[in-house]
Amino acid sequence: MVGPNLFINYGEAVAVILFGIGFSNLLLQKNLIKKIIGLNIMDTAIYLFLAEKGYIAGRVAPIVVDGVQEVEAYINPVPSGLVLTGIVVSVSVTAIMLSLTIRLYRRYHTLDLDEISMRLKKEGL
């Protein structure tokens, strides 16, 4: 089942690989900024996936320009909608993460999460 299908749906394949990369970054990186980058990679990968799903070769965006054609003419608009929403969400999340990072950096002058927690232990808070 691998072989040709995989090659045909290379977009999805790439998306999933990217997701993996992002996920592992978010999970494993010590540096907060890198974590956040990983997060974004992960989300973008998902949007790529959605877009791949949404696009059907040889059709146009569902925007009526020259009279209404039949449904077959257009691609499925829902994934696009999803992507948009997703982007909004991810942006807001990223914003929060960044703000948190800034706070931490101001406090501890480092972006290394482990080191921060070590410091906390020292503070004995």
Place this chain on the structure above:
Amino acid sequence: MNESVTILFPIFFPILMGVLLLVGKEPKKKALLSRYTGGVLLLTALMVLGLVWGKEVSFTMFFLTGRLPVYFRVDSIGKVFAFVVTVVWVLAGFFSFEYMKAENAPRRFFGFYLIVYGILIGLDFSGNMITFYMFYEMMTLLSMPLVLHERTKAAIMAGLKYMFYSFCGAYMVLFGLYFVYRYANTLTFTAKGVLDATLTAGNEKLLLVVAFFMLLGFSVKAGMFPFHGWLPVAHPEAPAPASAVLSGVIVKGGVLGIIRVIFYLFGADFLRGTWVQTTMLILSLVTVFMGSMLAYLEKGMKKRLAYSTVSQVSYILFGLFLLDPVSLTGSLLHVVFHAFIKCGLFLCAGAIIFRTGKRRVDELTGIGKEMPVTIWCFTLCSLALIGIPPASGFISKWYLCEGALHTKTAVFSWLGPVILLISALLTAGYLLPVTIKGFFPGEDYDYAALVKKEPVKLMLVPMVILAALAFVLGIVPEGLIRQLSAIAGQLM
């Protein structure tokens, strides 16, 4: 067999009196104490003798639970033992009035002395195994104060050891008792056994084990190897009268127990020729030899006598385990004789200690000059114990050997008598030196320093009586023998 309450009096009267004596307050004069005790002893003795000469009576007191009555009965064996107990107890009691003056807390001694007397009577007259067991345990518990009377560290340890061994035995008996209860339709003593043939069918092996346990349990009290350990420790520690009754009578409690188990619960036929009999015979013979050997090697006077008790009681056991009428007669005879003899010996030893404070045999050189009467009694008793005709010991041993010889118990029929003879020689070896050294101190003994240390009448009389009994019964034994062989006949 007729019910009668009279049986309870000799049992509970002394117990009650003893308790009163213990809880009551110290009397003004010492004399009062001894009078009181003496009175009680005599009264009880009278009652017991009344029962002994009277015909067989029984009395059921109440039921412990289910089918367990507390039940008394005066039967032939009981009569014999009760008689022996009474004689010994009274005489030793009178001896002790004088003796205890030296000891502290005489009141406690006499209190327990009376109580144990009652209990022993109860033991002899108890009519079923539960009652017997009950009094057996009480005997242990209440005779313990007699052992540790002097309250030295040694005495207390001796008391504990005594208790430990006795309870070991008692519980072995109890263990067996449960099973007997299961396989017998009653626990009431009946000649030739109570086992219910239908129930026992197929369970003989189990029952043999059970019987073995029960015999072993009682033989602890009788000081049989390997459970003799407590006896040479406990008896010497007690004051002389106490050790006299301990050695003379209380060990016989074990003997009585064994008689009850063999002839009244299981029946001789059930055990005859089984591995149980063999084992027991071996053990008893070992004990006979070992006991006299140890006695021979022992230097302490009372301890030596204690060892001799070990061996002598095993004579009795040997006779019992032969499961033969003649040897049984022999055993019963020996029960009676040994009681008197050993009691007499201990009293003599006590008298010596009381007067001279000498406890070791080798100190006794020339003692015969100092207290001739005592030593004469001692000599007579020794002769009786050794079994030199016409003294009593001879008769019993004769019966034992005769019984042994015409039983079918393979090797024992000749091995037994041999060992008995050897041990008789040893007995001579460990008893006679006292007399000889006592009367013939030898050249270098200076008669100038000699002072008469004869004890007072109150002590002499019991000794003389006992010695006389030990000797006379040997000369005119017919009546006694007739009685006992009749009993033996009933049982087999």
Place this chain on the structure above:
Amino acid sequence: MMLLAAILIPIVGGALVMVLPFKKRAHMAVYLEIVVVITSLLVGLIISEGTTGRFPIVKFVNNLSLSLELDGCGMVFAGLVSALWPLAMLYSFEYMKKEKHEKVFFMFYTMTYGITLGIAFAEDMLTMYFFYELLTLVTVPLVLHTLSREAILASRKYLYYSLGGAAFAFIGLVFLMIYGTTVDFTYGGVLTPETLGDKTNTLLLIYVIAFMGFGVKAAICPFNSWLPQAGVAPTPVTALLHAVAVVKAGAFAIIRLTYYSFGTDFLIGTWAQYVVMGVVMFTIVYGCSRALKETHIKRRLAYSTISNLSYILFGVTIMTPLGLAGALTHLVFHAVMKICSFFCAGAIMYQTEKHYVHELDGLGRKMPAVFGVFTVSSLALMGVPGLCGFISKWNLANAAVMSGNVMACFGIGALLISALLTAIYMLSIVIRAFFPPEDFDMESVKEYRDPNWMMLFPLFLFVAAMIIFGLHSAPIVQFFTDISNGVL
């Protein structure tokens, strides 16, 4: 209804102690004594009326309910408790004089009474489990009472052990709910072949687990170490709870589990029976030998309790009606003997502040009453004929022999060995007390006296009970036999 009342009176009455303003200590004493006595009378009344019907209190999750009912076993346990509690109260008033914040103590002490009755009256497994847990919780403050370091440790241990045990017993409960026809206690068990199916072995395993679970309170080896530690509690607690109420509750629960829930027909002859019997036999010997080594009086008694509890369980594990009868007999008789000896120990401590065996030399001369009673109770514990201990031992051994179960016969051996050890560790105390070494100077103990009547009265009552049960036990044993045959 009356059952509920009997349970609630002491609980409420106990709780009220905290709020009621007492002018003098005596008032509180009188008040509490009244509460307890009323309860006992009520219980007596109930018992005299015989078995009652089912009385549901609250509905629990899916058609389980808390409900009360009085049957034979319940009668025994309830009767026992209600007989002992007033006396213990009387005793503790005197004893607690020297202790601190006794209001709290008496509150919980009284409440425990109610809870224990609850266990006795419980009609089904769930109800019993409910009261069982409560019992643990209510008794913890009593163990904690002195608030000393070891008291804290002891109470912790007590909690962990009891709750843990309950957790395992709980499994049994749930299995009964699923596989039993009902969780109500029914003589002969609630398991039926069709419900079982192929689950037999699983259920046996579960039985063992539940047995161990309840066994924790009954202090079977290896779950017994909490009991001696809990001895730091004031003596009335040790005596009444850790010799009677709590530990007996464990044994009682096991009786319920074995005879009224799983059913002996299902268990007898299975590997489960041999496992539990083996454990119990081991505990019998183990407890005694530990008692022998122990020199602290109360702990020594506690160990002896451990082994004696296992006598009861031994009777249970024989799994014949006779066995149950024996178990019940020992349940009652041991309660009397042990509470008596504990009270003696308490009296000694109270009067002389002596806690160790080797300190007792010659006290017997000065406190004849206490030590006399102690002697009697020790003889009873040894099982000397004529005292109650002998009867229960006899019934147990008899049941063992009758059952024809080989292992049970070895069990008798265990009983007797432990009896021997009991003789040693109890009588060694007695001998010390009455026959001190000759060089011992009586001056050192001259100021000690017997305690006052509040302490002595219960003791003498117990002695009387021991002797009466010992000499004339036929009726009560008959009663037990009826119960164990499922008549009551």
Place this chain on the structure above:
Amino acid sequence: MNFVQNFPFFSIILSMFSGIVSSVLPARAAKWLNTILISVVGAMSAVLLVYLMGTGESYVYWMGHFPAPWGNEIRAGVLEAGMALFFCVIMLLSMTGGRKKLLGEVEYSKHNLYYILVNLLLSSLLALVYTNDLFTAYVFVEINTISACGLIMIRQNGRTIEAAVRYMIMSLLGSGLFLISLCMLYDLTGHLLMSNIKESVAVLVSHHQYSVPLMTTIGLMCAGLAIKSALFPFHSWLPDAYGYSTVSSAAMLSSLVSKGYIFLLIKIFYRVIGFEIIAESKVINVLFVFGLLGMIFGSLSAIRENDIRRMISFSSVAQIGYIYMGFGLGTESGMTASIFHILSHAATKSLLFIAAIGLTDVSKGSRQIVDLTGAGYRNKIAGFAFTVGSLSMVGVPMFSGFVSKLLFAEASIGHTYKMLPAVIVLAISTILNAIYFMKTVIRIYVPERRKDCEVITIKNEKEYAVTLVCFIVLNVMLGMLSQPIVQWIHTGLSMFG
């Protein structure tokens, strides 16, 4: 179209709106608004519950009257309504209970922000409960995460921020997984509405198509939500987050947020995949194993802990283990038990958190268990409440914990392989709970020896006391009158199917 049916929509919108409003309100007004809001929403859910009980069937609410498959839907059944009600109650109590602490720990100017977050949290929870659309669910999951993160970090110190970051990261991982699995599901079925997805999944399964991708999807989804609700191996963020945030946040996080995700998971099981399919899949076995592990290891680390707040947090790791264990059984009764445990744990855990605060306050604010010696006497009501909570946790009869334990055990029995492990672990974890909770209880009732420290006995203000009492009552009710609740859960589940 009954008017009552609008209530779910109203309550969501209302709480979002009031969130926005309270950003411009002064703290005091915001507080009142929040209180009123929660109570109103609670009332509405109650009415809805009653209504649904009456009709006896769930209904679907079209947002903007677009019919499926285009429109976005809200679905309300008995279970949803009840959950909403329960969440409201808990939230209200947690707020009132933690308010005093809030004053102490968060500077006054930030309070209205706090209330914003709370309102948002409420709305997102409601949405999670009610929505019938997976993507909406995702969006609100994120909102939930964000507001929860805010709740953690509102108390400004290094710990909380660090905790917030960790929490954020973990839950982002979770939501990432959730999102991808959601997309794959969309890819497989072409739908986002739960009911439609369910139909097509059923078709797929019946034709044995795409079985591997389907299972992967389910697995990913479970993993995502498991991470977010701190199932055992993913619980690393939990103790800090619960342990150092201000108390009402901690209470809400432990009893509401994680429960919201779990409820979503339940919905996915029933409404998206179909319970039969789940029950057959291997996924639940994994859940079962991790549930068991959680029960043990959560408790173990709680025993090692000597900071009371962190100890309680670790115990909730164990409790979540219970819930997943119930899922793992893959039976109706197991599910019932889990849902009941959601309730009982929520009630108990927030009670414990708030009581713990009361205890630490009277111990010079130290959270070390050793310093709590005798706190039970200094603050009676808190001590009592803590005791009740602990007993319920240990599973003593007549408290809620016992009933859920009972249900779990009952559910586990009869299962061929999972029966014994389940019951044994249940018993063991009970012992472990007993160990650490009872240790604390005894500790707080031991009067302290050291006379040198002045004994602080604070007068509890009414609000706090009342809260605790309410919690206790709630607990006991769950414990004693569990019958109707279990009944309700059954009907709710049947409506799901």
